[in-house]
Amino acid sequence: MDTSEVKINVDDIDVKSIGTEVDDRRETVSVQDDTVTPAGIDENDITIADKQSPIVMLFGPRSSGKSMTLVRLSRYLRDCGYTVKVDKTFKSDAKYKEKCEKFLKDLDTKEALSGNAFTDFLLVKIIKNGTTVCQFLEAPGEHYFDPEDVSARNFPPYMTEIIRKLKNRKIWAFITEAEWDVNNSVKKSYVRRISNCKAQLVKNTDRFIILYNKVDQKDELFDDGRIHISSAERLMREEYDGLARLFANRNPITSLWRKYNYKFVPFCTGYYEKNTLKYTESEEQYPRMLWNALMKCFKG
Numbered sequence: 001m002d003t004s005e006v007k008i009n010v011d012d013i014d015v016k017s018i019g020t021e022v023d024d025r026r027e028t029v030s031v032q033d034d035t036v037t038p039a040g041i042d043e044n045d046i047t048i049a050d051k052q053s054p055i056v057m058l059f060g061p062r063s064s065g066k067s068m069t070l071v072r073l074s075r076y077l078r079d080c081g082y083t084v085k086v087d088k089t090f091k092s093d094a095k096y097k098e099k100c101e102k103f104l105k106d107l108d109t110k111e112a113l114s115g116n117a118f119t120d121f122l123l124v125k126i127i128k129n130g131t132t133v134c135q136f137l138e139a140p141g142e143h144y145f146d147p148e149d150v151s152a153r154n155f156p157p158y159m160t161e162i163i164r165k166l167k168n169r170k171i172w173a174f175i176t177e178a179e180w181d182v183n184n185s186v187k188k189s190y191v192r193r194i195s196n197c198k199a200q201l202v203k204n205t206d207r208f209i210i211l212y213n214k215v216d217q218k219d220e221l222f223d224d225g226r227i228h229i230s231s232a233e234r235l236m237r238e239e240y241d242g243l244a245r246l247f248a249n250r251n252p253i254t255s256l257w258r259k260y261n262y263k264f265v266p267f268c269t270g271y272y273e274k275n276t277l278k279y280t281e282s283e284e285q286y287p288r289m290l291w292n293a294l295m296k297c298f299k300g
């Protein structure tokens, strides 16, 4: 392994243009030079200039719905009067800029994203009255969990080096899937991966959401069109054995009324037609529940 140091250039960032009150101290982060993935992603070229507003980490395996969750929530937030911006300074390569344009264009359509729309990173800012409320960091699923390499213990250096150094509160949205079509041992490995993440990357000030996506695939959770949240949570716990326990509240007092330190959000990004990009956007209740949970995490 080549462990020579590479400097991340974070100099030419124009944070003022997004109208945020940010601490824009420049920082140079050193990471090991073994971070260019087989897919050609240069993880050394990553900059998070806003070191104050919380960062929501959409953490989930490939195809779990990270991108579509971000799209669904962004559309909802725009309807609620928020501004959704991509942070073009996050990566400097031309491909990233193209992806930023594409994301914003996609928000204006009512189509699903094509399968490989985002195999790269994206940093999206949610802004209200000139202040950044939060940032969403989306990365390719295999950086979080690769079913083909379930024994991997370490996260890519961009996560361990950069994420650890960021002072921002992070809200880890761990994505689980209703009816994830893999065998149980893969689910167990995913739970272990989340446990690694807690051990390696998480700080005391961070907060957690378990997002249970694709609930439209579980008819039994619906009564008169409304989702039964506690049943959804029970199913999630059954399907992802040991996941809730990772978040057991060990405080002797608060644990009396709050057993776990995560917020549970059942989710559906939309209703998909096979083999086309046509889909019907999910009901507003889903992004609303997610946003309410996130807002509590930003403040609490």
Ligand SMILES: Nc1nc2c(ncn2[C@@H]2O[C@H](COP(=O)(O)OP(=O)(O)OP(=O)(O)O)[C@@H](O)[C@H]2O)c(=O)[nH]1
Binding pocket: 060, 061, 062, 063, 064, 065, 066, 067, 068, 069, 112, 113, 115, 118, 119, 139, 140, 141, 142, 213, 214, 215, 216, 217, 267, 268, 269, 270, 271, 272
């Ligand atoms: N039934 C159902 N399918 C969904 C839902 N959300 C996403 N999907 C399906 O999952 C596919 C992948 O969604 P993405 O949002 O691209 O997944 P991702 O996690 O960003 O995947 P990677 O970028 O490859 O890591 C979509 O094309 C849909 O077919 C949902 O709420 N319900």
Ligand SMILES: [Mg+2]
Binding pocket: 066, 067, 068, 118, 119, 139, 140, 141
């Ligand atoms: Mg994606």
